[in-house]
Amino acid sequence: MRGILCAALFAFALPALAGGAAVADAWLRYIPGGTPAAGYFTLSNQSDKSLSLVGAECADFGMVMMHRTLERGGIFTMRPVHEVTVAPGKTFSFAPGGYHLMLMRPKHPLRPGGRLPITLRFADGSSLPVEFVVKSLQAR
Numbered sequence: 001m002r003g004i005l006c007a008a009l010f011a012f013a014l015p016a017l018a019g020g021a022a023v024a025d026a027w028l029r030y031i032p033g034g035t036p037a038a039g040y041f042t043l044s045n046q047s048d049k050s051l052s053l054v055g056a057e058c059a060d061f062g063m064v065m066m067h068r069t070l071e072r073g074g075i076f077t078m079r080p081v082h083e084v085t086v087a088p089g090k091t092f093s094f095a096p097g098g099y100h101l102m103l104m105r106p107k108h109p110l111r112p113g114g115r116l117p118i119t120l121r122f123a124d125g126s127s128l129p130v131e132f133v134v135k136s137l138q139a140r
């Protein structure tokens with residue numbers, strides 16, 4: 001009995017890793033000079049429950065938001081997105097011209113070709129650390 005209790009407490013003390021969430025093709029377009037960078041990736045839900053992404057954080061930026069680019073009559077605007085839900089077995093792409101992570105207030109210059117850890121946060125309290133490849137302004 002005591003062993004079970006200890007195991008349970010230990011489990012709660014560790015941050016829960018997102019089960020069934022997988023990320024591919026994670027990269028960010030870095031623009032020098034303090035301009036926000038845009039992060040892109042494909043999120044797949046390999047579990048049998050829906051998966052809701054509610055945010056991301058990165059130690060190298062002051063703030064990370066989820067955004068969606070919208071085009072109306074040739075004018076592009078960005079709107080904050082608070083939640084992206086992926087159904088079981090489905091994938092969802094953050095890609096140029098659509099959904100992206102907006103990484104604001106870089107704390108130091110980044111090196112194209114380097115890697116940057118970003119943690120994705122989900123509605124159930126779990127998280128997923130992801131390595132993003134830093135690409136230059138010209139990357140598409």
Ligand SMILES: [Cu+2]
Binds near residue numbers: 067078
């Ligand atoms: Cu944006």
